[in-house]
Amino acid sequence: MALKDKLEIGIVVVSFILITVTIREVGRALDELWRSGIIFKVTSILAAPVGGNIDIPIAIYAGLLVGLFLLFCVDSTKRVQGLLVLIATVSFLPILWDTRLINSSIREPTALILGLIGGLLVGASLSYSRWYGTKRPSDLTLLEKIKWVQFPAATGGFFYILSLLVLTIGVNFAFYASETARGLLVAGSSVLFIISLSVFTTYEYERLIVPISSAANLTEERYHPYVVGGLYAATGDREGFPISGANWGDIRYVNNVAGLPATLRRCKFGFLQPLYGIKWFVRTVIIEIDEQWTVENLPSNYDTNPRVHLLALRWIRHYLKITVVPGLLDYILEVGTYTKGDLSNRLTHADKIMLITRTPRNADDVDEKTREKFEEVVERHTDDFTTDVVVVTTQARPVADSEREDGYPLANRQFRLMIKRRLELDGYDCTIIPVDRFNVEDAEGFDELREKLAE
Numbered sequence: 001m002a003l004k005d006k007l008e009i010g011i012v013v014v015s016f017i018l019i020t021v022t023i024r025e026v027g028r029a030l031d032e033l034w035r036s037g038i039i040f041k042v043t044s045i046l047a048a049p050v051g052g053n054i055d056i057p058i059a060i061y062a063g064l065l066v067g068l069f070l071l072f073c074v075d076s077t078k079r080v081q082g083l084l085v086l087i088a089t090v091s092f093l094p095i096l097w098d099t100r101l102i103n104s105s106i107r108e109p110t111a112l113i114l115g116l117i118g119g120l121l122v123g124a125s126l127s128y129s130r131w132y133g134t135k136r137p138s139d140l141t142l143l144e145k146i147k148w149v150q151f152p153a154a155t156g157g158f159f160y161i162l163s164l165l166v167l168t169i170g171v172n173f174a175f176y177a178s179e180t181a182r183g184l185l186v187a188g189s190s191v192l193f194i195i196s197l198s199v200f201t202t203y204e205y206e207r208l209i210v211p212i213s214s215a216a217n218l219t220e221e222r223y224h225p226y227v228v229g230g231l232y233a234a235t236g237d238r239e240g241f242p243i244s245g246a247n248w249g250d251i252r253y254v255n256n257v258a259g260l261p262a263t264l265r266r267c268k269f270g271f272l273q274p275l276y277g278i279k280w281f282v283r284t285v286i287i288e289i290d291e292q293w294t295v296e297n298l299p300s301n302y303d304t305n306p307r308v309h310l311l312a313l314r315w316i317r318h319y320l321k322i323t324v325v326p327g328l329l330d331y332i333l334e335v336g337t338y339t340k341g342d343l344s345n346r347l348t349h350a351d352k353i354m355l356i357t358r359t360p361r362n363a364d365d366v367d368e369k370t371r372e373k374f375e376e377v378v379e380r381h382t383d384d385f386t387t388d389v390v391v392v393t394t395q396a397r398p399v400a401d402s403e404r405e406d407g408y409p410l411a412n413r414q415f416r417l418m419i420k421r422r423l424e425l426d427g428y429d430c431t432i433i434p435v436d437r438f439n440v441e442d443a444e445g446f447d448e449l450r451e452k453l454a455e
Helices: 003-032 038-050 055-074 076-087 089-098 101-107 109-127 142-148 152-176 180-202 223-239 248-252 311-319 326-334 342-349 368-381 397-403 413-422 446-454
Strands: 206-213 240-244 267-275 278-289 352-358 388-394 431-434
Touching: 003 152, 003 180, 038 055, 038 152, 055 076, 055 109, 055 152, 076 180, 076 278, 109 152, 152 180, 206 223, 206 342, 206 446, 223 240, 223 248, 223 267, 223 278, 223 352, 223 388, 223 446, 267 446, 278 446, 352 368, 368 388, 388 446, 397 413, 413 431, 431 446
Parallel strands: 206 278, 206 352, 352 388, 388 431
Antiparallel strands: 240 267, 267 278
C-alpha cells in the first residue's frame, strides 16, 4: 500500500474513532436534559398527530438514518469507510444507544421500517436525479452495478441530519449545564463529532486526474483522444465508463491517429482499478477534461506563484475537504495560493496531473515551450504530497525500436531514463510511462498507466 493511501486511510480511521468517543459524551448530555431539552420538545410536537407517542417520530428518525447510512456504506467511493464499519460495527451500537434510538425503534418497529424505506428511497432517488447526475454503465450484471453504485445524496443527508441533532444537543446543554466546564466539554465534543463525521463521510476512495498536453503539433498528434481512448480500450466496457461528453466510439474504435477526433471538450471518463490483488476492493479513477488543456493554458508563473508553503495546511485542504463550512474553510486554507483560472484550480485539487507529449527521438525533438512548461509543473509538485505528476509519451514503439537492434520494451528502465533526459526532467520525482496504440498489434503501456493513475 502506498504511503499516501496509508495516511488517507489513517485519517479516516482516526475520524471514526473520534466519532465513537465524542458521541458518548453527547449521548449522556441528552439523557441529562431530556425532559427539559429542545429535542424532547420538538419530538413531542411531532408526536402530537400520533397520540403523543414520542417513540414513533424517534423510530422514524432512526430508520431514516439507518437507510441513508446503508446507502453510504455501499457507495463505491466510500469503500474504506464501508469496510471499516463492517469490521467495527460494534463501535456504532453505542452511538445508536446513546441517542435513544434503539429503545424507541424496538417499541415501534413499524415506524422504524417506514423510516428505513423512506431513507433508502430518498437517498437513492435523489442521488440519481438531475440534481446529482450520478451515472453508471447500463449493460451490467448486478455485481458489476454494485461496483459503480454511488449515493452522494444519501451521504450528504446522513451527515447533515445527524450533525443537526448533535449540534442542537451541544448548544442546548451548554446553556443548560450548571458547570461551565461540563458545558464546554459537551459543546466541544459536539463540534469535534461534526468535524470527524464530515471527514469520515466526505473522503472518497477515488483519484481525480487532470491531463495537460504539449501544444506542439496538437492537431496531428491528438494527445488527449489518443491517451483517453487507449485507457478506454484497455479497461473495456465493464471496467471503463464514459461518463459524459465526446463520441466515445470514435475515440476507442480507430486504428490510426488520423481517425481520432481532433479535440476533446467537456468530457469525463472513469474506470475501476482493483487494488492489492483484491477484486472487490477497487478504486474509481476519474479523468476530467473541461477543455483540451495544453501547456499554453498554464499561467506564466505557475512554478513560482505564491502558495501555502506549509505542507500540513495544503494537505488538510486537499484531503479533509470538511463539509461543515466548505466555502469559508476553503477560503481560509487557500490564502496565499494561486487561485486564478479554472485550470489552476483544477491542478490545485487534482490527485494526479497527466502530462502528455509525443515520445521524443532525441533532445532536439522536444519544443522549448513543452520542455519549459513540463519542468515548471513537475518542479511545482515535486514536494507536493497531495499531487503526483505522470508524464505519458505517445507513439513510443518506433522510438523504442530505433534505439537498439532488438528494440526496447516500453517498460525498460533505461529507455524511460532516456526519455526523461530528453525532456530534461531527470532529477525530478515524476513517472515516465511511454505508450503506443497504433504501431503494435496490441496497445502497449496502458495497463501500467491504469495502475499508476489509481495509486
